[in-house]
Amino acid sequence: MELLQNQIIPAVQQLDGVELRDIWFQQDGCPAHNTLIVREYLANIFPDKWIGTHGPIRWPARSPDLSPNDFFYWGYLKTSIYGHNNTRPQNLEELREKIFEVSNNITPLMLSNVRNSFYNRLGYCLAKGGGLFEHELH
Secondary structure, X not given: OHHHHHHHHHHHHOOOOOOHHHOOEEOOOOHHHHOHHXXXXXXXXXXXXXXXXXXXXXXXXXXXXXXXXXXXXXXXXXXXXXXXXXXXXXXXXXHHHHHHHHHHOOOHXXXXXXXXXXXXXXHHXXXXXXXXXXXXXX
């Protein structure tokens, strides 16, 4: 809850040209993310516009082909931190610093591409009646 309240929401509010009322928030299935206090907070910040296990728009905890964290972010972090020519972090603090550095270098264009990919993935999902489709992506 603290991360959500004190870091994520303030960071989103600081984005140029972005209003919270225009945001759809997707939550994962982690039990801590689905506590009553978190759900009530999300319902207040994103009324009828948050997606999660117990949200107004119910979503399974594991849908990697439709979760930007799974189809973009984790792979981007892993490649950027542990990729071929990168010096690997030697301890937890270095890893934490590298995660912040890499995350802060995500550009608006990259996020636009992620959004476009998400919409394409939604189309595939609809065409497959909710079934698996990632093998069909180009």
